[in-house]
Amino acid sequence: MTKAKRAKQPKAPKPRLPRGLQDIDSKPFTQQINMVSQLASLCEAHGFCALDTPALEYADVLGKFLPDAERPNEGVFALLDDDEQWLSLRYDLTAPLARYVAAHYDQLPKPFRRYQWGWVWRNEKPGLGRFRQFMQFDVDTVGASGAQADVEMCMLAADFMEALGIARGDYLLRVNNRKILDGILLSLGLDPDDAAYEMRRLTILRAMDKLDRLGMDAIRLLLGAGRKDESGDFTEGAGLGAAAIDKIVDFLQTDDKDRQAVLNRLGTHAQDKGKGAELVKIGLHELALMDELLTQLGYGAERVLFDPSIVRGLDYYTGPVFEMSLNMSSAKSQTGDAARVGAIGGGGRYDGLVARFKGVAIPATGISIGINRLMAAREAMGAMTEAEQEAGKARLVVVLVMDKTRLGDMLALVQQLRKAGIQAELYMGDGGMKAQLRYADIKGAALALIEGEDELAKGVITIKDLALGRQKAAEIADNAEWRASQHAQQQVKKEALIAMIQQKLQIN
RNA sequence: GCAGCCUUAGCUCAGUUGGUUAGAGCGCUUGAUUGUGGAUCAAGAGGUCCCCCGUUCGAACCGGGGAGGCUGUACCA
DSSP, X not given: OOHHHHXXXXXXXXXXXXXXXXXXXXXXXXXXHHHHHHXXXXXXHTTOEEOOOOSEEEHHHHOSOOOXXXXXXXXSOEEEOTXXXXXXXXXXXXXHHHHHHXXXXXXXXXXXXXXXXXXXXXXXXXXXXXXXXXXXXXXXXXXXXXXXHHHHXXXXXXXXXXXXXXXXXXXXXXXXXXXXXXXXXXXXXXXXXXXXXXXXXXXXXXXXXXXXXXXXXXXXXXHTXXXXXXXXXXXXOOOOOHHHHHHXXXXXXXXXXXXXXXXXXXXXXXXXXXXXXXXXXHHHHHHHHHHHHHHHTTOOTTTEXXXXXXXXXXXXXXXXXXXXXXXXXXXXXXXXXXXXXXXXXXXXXXTTTTHHHHSSOOOEEEEEEEHHHHHHHHHHHTOOOHHHXXXXXXXXXXXXXXXXXXXXXXXXXXHHHHHTTOOEEEOXXXXXXXHHHHHHHHTTOSEEEEOOHHXXXXXXXXXXXXXXXXXXXXXXXOHHHHHHTGGGEEEEEGGGHHHHHHHHHHHO
16 A cells, blocks of 8 residues: 555554464364364263353353442443443353253253353453453262262363373373361461451462462561562561461472372371361361262373362362363473463363352362363373364365356366365365465365366366475475476376376375 | 562564664575475565653653563462
């Protein structure tokens, strides 16, 4: 566009995208569809039902983050409807599930087991592997209080990873119990009636949650006076005394290599008298039940481990909590970024969520997988299922248009190819032969078919092997030799065309 | 939110300690060689130097404000 023309339309919008949102083009989108359908069929095999719910819900139904007029978009994306009611884009799939269960409780089978995937939105600062729109895949069992339901979630999470080609040992589901965490806090001697207790509890839990990322020394600082990060910014600590810090640090040790070892070690924290130790004891008992089932079913500590530093979100979890992480050491981390993808999923037991609507507590447990993060991590790890390798191969055949009076014949040829199970398209543009081959190249097609004057006269079709041609090009630097190299193509009789294409596609 | 750094072509970046017409590589378009993509050669298109205000004879460059981005940190249902 010339400058003069530009001046006439000065307000041409830039084709920009809001931060934290992304286009997903052909290859990753196809991969995403494949991943979701693999997980969905696993869920179906377990007897979970599919469910879909709308992206928009009433803000008060989603709970917390209720928008106010001044800051309607704090944390969530919200908008005021015509009737002056606040709507929010869902920020997870669990709150809508609670709404759905409460609304249809009478008709649903109890326990109600459903799986669901969809986009969710969070209005937060995006970062590495964090977006403002991302896809979650959730599986939940509502109305089951026993450890078997939690254990099923753990096993399913592990099965998910393996179904997606992530090798055993490259993923780890770490499990903790909120009752243990709350019990430990109580036994620190903090007074729950103290006005500052809740703040302090959050600060401590948040500090514990950071063990993975910051290391134990930083955790000591965060539990005590506070910590200064590398930009010089200061984070206020919990202000605990040395004895309390030591107790927590001891609790957090994560050297244990199997689940029984964790249970034994944490058992020492259950021996004191008092409410705190009592809670710890209950939590440990729940974990012990899970361990028993997991062990019987062959899910060892290399897949599902107990880890006292797992906290997960602070709000609705009431019992076991899970977090799925990947061992990225096998990743080809060119930049080092790949190694820090963070948790790719999590979940736990939330016995209070449906009670918001029904008044009676309905126990529930579930997991949630972050599809986008998982996809990025798999890419870095080079995890590929056979189906994906198959799908990633060049299969497309592009038929060129050499003579526009013969479009009908060409379309018929393409149809014939498709009937034979060959992925094929006719060039739809206006370009000449050069443009058409460039099109086939950019599409990553395997073959191009040419039926021009010469071929028509001879009753043949030219098959051009694009991949082979590219490979030859890489070896040639001289123009004359290039011209002599004859384009990696061959002519076949029309009757033999389909058989030849099928043969060529197999070899590729 | 807080802190630090950054913003020049589609991308990655040069640039003049303030001086007229702002550059490179890659990419893109067109052409040559073949009815033929990818190699090679040639030509071309593409810029409000993030935006606004100020200082100055003169600002991409200096000052102020704003926006956007990156990194760390906080929050993360």
